[in-house]
Amino acid sequence: MNGFVVINPSSGTQTVQKTALQILHTLLLDEDIQGIQVRYTHKKDDARVMCAALKPGEYDFVLAVGGDGTVNEVVAGLYESKSNIPLMILPAGTTNDFAVALGLPRTVEGVCDTIRARHSMAMDIGRFNNSYFFNVAAGGLLSEVAHAVPSEMKTAFGRMAYLTEGGKKILENKFETTPLIFEIDGVEEQHDVYFFLVTNSTSVGGFNKISPDSKINDGFLELLIVKKLDFFTALPAMMQIQSGLHINNEKLFEYRRVRQVQIRPAKEGIAYPLDYDGEFGGNLPLNIEIIPQAVNLLIPKNSAKTDKLISNSDGIKGNEVAGN
Numbered sequence: 001m002n003g004f005v006v007i008n009p010s011s012g013t014q015t016v017q018k019t020a021l022q023i024l025h026t027l028l029l030d031e032d033i034q035g036i037q038v039r040y041t042h043k044k045d046d047a048r049v050m051c052a053a054l055k056p057g058e059y060d061f062v063l064a065v066g067g068d069g070t071v072n073e074v075v076a077g078l079y080e081s082k083s084n085i086p087l088m089i090l091p092a093g094t095t096n097d098f099a100v101a102l103g104l105p106r107t108v109e110g111v112c113d114t115i116r117a118r119h120s121m122a123m124d125i126g127r128f129n130n131s132y133f134f135n136v137a138a139g140g141l142l143s144e145v146a147h148a149v150p151s152e153m154k155t156a157f158g159r160m161a162y163l164t165e166g167g168k169k170i171l172e173n174k175f176e177t178t179p180l181i182f183e184i185d186g187v188e189e190q191h192d193v194y195f196f197l198v199t200n201s202t203s204v205g206g207f208n209k210i211s212p213d214s215k216i217n218d219g220f221l222e223l224l225i226v227k228k229l230d231f232f233t234a235l236p237a238m239m240q241i242q243s244g245l246h247i248n249n250e251k252l253f254e255y256r257r258v259r260q261v262q263i264r265p266a267k268e269g270i271a272y273p274l275d276y277d278g279e280f281g282g283n284l285p286l287n288i289e290i291i292p293q294a295v296n297l298l299i300p301k302n303s304a305k306t307d308k309l310i311s312n313s314d315g316i317k318g319n320e321v322a323g324n
Contacts, residue, residue: 001060003027003036003115004085006047006074008066012092020065020090022108027115041070051077059085061115061298067093068135072277075125076132079294086120086296093278098135101203102216103305110300119301121310122293123216126200126276129287133276134295136204137288139263140178140195140226140272175229179266180284184223184258190266191254194226198261198288201309209244213257218311219292223261225254260289 007020027033037059041047051062051074062085064074071089078087090111091099105111126133177192197204199211199222211222224247229237233252240246247255264285265272274281299306 001033001115001118002058003033003061003063004051004054004059005036005038005063006041006050006065006070007038008041008047008070008092011066011070016065016090016092019106019108020092023063023090023111026108026112030112030116032116041066041073044069045073047073048077048080052080054078054081054083054085056083056085058083060118061086061088063088063090063111063115065090065092067091068096068098068278069093071098072132072134072279075134075295079125079132079291084296086118086298088115088298095206097203097205097208098201101201101208101305102309103300103303105300114298114300117301118298120296120298121217123295123297124200124219124221125291125294126198126221127287127289127291128274128276128281131276131279131281132291133200135199135201135277137198137274137276137281137286138195138204139180139274139284139286140193175231175234177228178270178272180272181264181266182223182225183262184256185260191225192228194229196226196263197224198222198258199224207241210241210246211255212244212247214309215311216297216309217293219290220257220259221261221288221290223254223256223258227252227254258288258290260287262287 005024009017024036024038027036039050047064047070062074062078064071064087074087078085088111089099089104091104091106105114126137128137175194177194179190180193181188181190197210199214200216202208202211202214204210211224214222229252237246237252240249246253262285270284272284274283274286
């Protein structure tokens with residue numbers, strides 16, 4: 001086997017970076033590994049450009065070491081390359097929602113075993129205007145929070161930094177909503193929106209049941225619209241999100257499975273911030289659509305946590321990757 005490794009040296013703690021080096025050392029000692037090409041990112045889009053240039057059969061796996069932004073670029077590049085090279089993720093970000101939801105390993109042994117087993121599946125991704133996302137696209141409050149938290153706070157305090165900043169933003173905007181028009185799989189409707197999410201996994205911002213029905217290979221995304229909240233309903237609503245019960249509260253939430261959704265302001269002159277996988281996405285309008293089975297992902301075998309996010313409607317959960 002030959003591997004291609006993309007490392008963002010600025011992501012995560014020194015412990016994660018040390019783990020990445022230990023993984024490389026362990027793999028190079030494996031007699032089944034012929035060689036590994038290691039590339040470091042230095043600026044935005046480096047990982048995307050590197051992976052977009054890969055050719056079918058050039059490598060047997062790609063290992064991405066970084067936060068959601070790095071993984072997003074690797075996923076986008078692999079999709080654009082049409083190489084079908086399977087991806088392994090070593091999460092090195094703040095919350096690592098996608099990797100945590102899937103139960104992807106973070107230890108040297110776990111990552112190396114998953115790469116050696118070569119058990120993969122084709123996962124869906126979302127198109128976000130002219131970009132892509134693998135876990136979440138968002139608009140409104142959560143987008144503001146994501147880009148208001150300084151990077152040093154993310155590193156030091158993780159999820160707590162988001163919760164603290166989120167509390168501040170809630171107090172600042174006084175629960176104001178914005179009228180938005182949603183065209184959901186061709187049907188148009190209007191909602192007064194606090195914020196919205198379009199997800200590909202069950203977890204966003206450390207809330208691991210925010211889209212409890214999500215599967216990463218079912219050909220659908222999940223749309224969650226948070227409607228009018230106030231001082232009295234905000235805390236119970238957050239508790240419902242934590243438990244996954246919010247999808248039954250039609251007064252405060254809209255929750256749909258979608259293949260395509262277009263979103264625009266109901267009134268001209270409204271600036272509504274957007275975000276995809278932690279990256280700033282500009283403002284509305286927004287066009288999102290599912291790209292089924294876009295990128296091959298290496299996953300652990302016989303993992304109950306992983307299986308929960310995989311649709312088995314066709315009777316196949318994963319495939320062994322053929323060697324060169």
